[in-house]
Amino acid sequence: MSLFNRSARPTLRSVIGRGNLIVALVGVAMTSLSLTALGVLALRVYADHNLHLIARSISYTVEAAVVFNDNVAANEALALIAATEEVADAQVFDASGQLLARWQRPDTGLVSELEMQISRALLEEPIRLPIVHQDRPVGSILLTGHGASLMRFLLSGLAGIVLCTALSAGVAMFLARRQLQGIIGPLRRWADVAHAARIERAFDQRVPPARIAELDSLGNDFNALLDELESWQTNLQSENETLAHQASHDSLTGLPNxxxxxxxxxxxxxxxxxxxxxxxxxxxxxxxxxxxxxxxxxxxxxxxxxxxxxxxxxxxxxxxxxxxxxxxxxxxxxxxxxxxxxxxxxxxxxxxxxxxxxxxxxxxxxxxxxxxxxxxxxxxxxxxxxxxxxxxxxxxxxxxxxxxxxxxxxxxxxxxxxxxxx
Missing domain, CATH: 3.30.70.270 (Reverse transcriptase/Diguanylate cyclase domain)
Incomplete structure (x- = not known):
């Protein structure tokens, strides 16, 4: 049972390497998520401002058509502007609130549906802007934004997170390997010397100096302990040889007994x-x-x-x-x-x-x-x-x-x- 537990325990190399990798990944993930969130907020503000500008542009363009109640001209003018902008749905109403013109972005399937979901989740509610003629409202515009830019930003942000995570993992493993060379190297040499002393009774081996001050001090103490063990072993062997000789030889003549x-x-x-x-x-x-x-x-x-x-x-x-x-x-x-x-x-x-x-x-x-x-x-x-x-x-x-x-x-x-x- 003890041998199984010993073999199942993680090595110091794996613990330090895993710790460095986790810290690097968590740091990259937190930074990436923070930057993505800030980017989304900034893009949301930009998209709302841009949507208001588009609404004003449409208002100026369809003002005459609304005054004369020309729905054909209103539809043409609305489509001309909305088709080139980040607009999902644009509606023009007359003064009585009746729908005069409408333009909707064609549905292209799953991608279009995903873009609409993103726009609903991140953008404000559809904006309504009055159409004013000679300081008198003659109608209104209801404009719903499109999430294509947000989706591209999120996809690029996700790709950036993945790329930064991969680069950070590589850098973390490289730095961990360099760190391990300074920590694991001396410890491994100590383990080899300690194993030789315990199994082979080779007390004459010594650990080399280490670059890290604490490890070097510990290595000096370890070598001092080996010096004492070697001296103790030498004295013990001498005493054992003396006792063995005394047990098998006559003390007076020195002959075997x-x-x-x-x-x-x-x-x-x-x-x-x-x-x-x-x-x-x-x-x-x-x-x-x-x-x-x-x-x-x-x-x-x-x-x-x-x-x-x-x-x-x-x-x-x-x-x-x-x-x-x-x-x-x-x-x-x-x-x-x-x-x-x-x-x-x-x-x-x-x-x-x-x-x-x-x-x-x-x-x-x-x-x-x-x-x-x-x-x-x-x-x-x-x-x-x-x-x-x-x-x-x-x-x-x-x-x-x-x-x-x-x-x-x-x-x-x-x-x-x-x-x-x-």
Whole structure:
């Protein structure tokens, strides 16, 4: 429902354009009607005055015919004048009021009827003028005007209104378009920037300056708001990345934690199963961590863990992964694994890296060692849990053998262990 209402709403362009057009049309219509009304009044006064002049002219012309009661001469004189003037009906009466002569404009159909209707509506009543001979009335004239001139004026006025309306509509649309370029243009650019910020989170875009001062000031405030949103987004992304890293990495060593390791292991097993590749999991445990921690303190234990993490990471390939599972336990993911001997070789390098003393806080140094257990996918398990348990079991087996001072490589779980002294 809201989408329908939004699509049914008029645009600002249509509202401003329609408003300008209506104002222009109303102005033209009012002006045209006013001018037409004034023109009709002026023409009415002129037509009445002209009708009186025609009546006087007829009076002078038919005066002799009326005196001698010559209706033939009166009709000829009346027709001679009335036929060339704006007269619809002319009647001449004698002194007793008897009709002596009459002339009527021929009826030409609808046009003539329309002209008569206009004359009746706009002109005064038929005028009556006495015929005077030697200062004595000898008869009278009754004259009715014709509306041909009024009709032509009204038709020309209507044509002028239509023409002015069309011109005004064109000018109004042109001016509205120019006005819209200064108003709608900036608003449309703001809408595009706001849409990009809302949908695409693109807070780096800015609206350009506008020619109108109020719109330019609003655009500056809009850009300032975008600056704040961009800064807020940058800080939020940085905080999210920090939180994501903290959630998936060990705070002490900087290594991935158990959850991150298991997720990578799941993907590695899925990929290995798909491409028929082998994957190795190494389980590492410090042999003397508790002793070092109890003897030298927690700071020394932390230093050992950090040293172990750095040394193990240095022995791995770029695509391999080492993680701290917790306490003094570490796990290594080797993928892809081409040969089982490669896992043993890397485990040996990790064990050899522990031969260098670890520097402790306070100037002390200590030697540490690692017990390593190896499990291979799919030989020793096909799930993350099975592989970690197999590597853990191999590591404990190696640790138990190490207590007897042995270095062993057990083929079943490929347990590897070395014993060194501090």
């Amino acid at each position: 158990r959850a991150f390791f298991e997720g990578r292991l799941i993907r590695a097993l899925r990929n290995g199963s798909k491409h028929n590749q082998r994957v190795a999991v190494l389980f590492l445990d410090s042999d003397r961590f508790k002793e070092i921690n109890d003897s030298f303190g927690h700071a020394a234990g932390d230093a050992v863990l950090v040293a172990v993490a750095n040394r193990v990471r240095a022995q791995l390939r770029e695509e391999d992964l080492v993680a701290r599972l917790g306490g003094d336990e570490f796990a290594v993911l080797l993928t892809p694994l081409h040969r089982t001997e490669d896992a043993e070789r890397i485990a040996g390098k990790i064990i050899d890296s522990m031969q260098m003393p670890v520097q402790l806080p306070g100037g002390h140094s200590v030697l540490t060692s690692l017990s390593v257990g190896i499990s291979i996918f799919p030989d020793h398990g096909t799930t993350p849990g099975a592989l970690l348990n197999a590597a853990d079991a191999a590591m404990y087996h190696a640790k138990s053998l190490a207590r007897g001072g042995q270095y062993t490589a057990r083929s079943e779980h490929l347990a590897v262990n070395v014993q060194t002294r501090s």
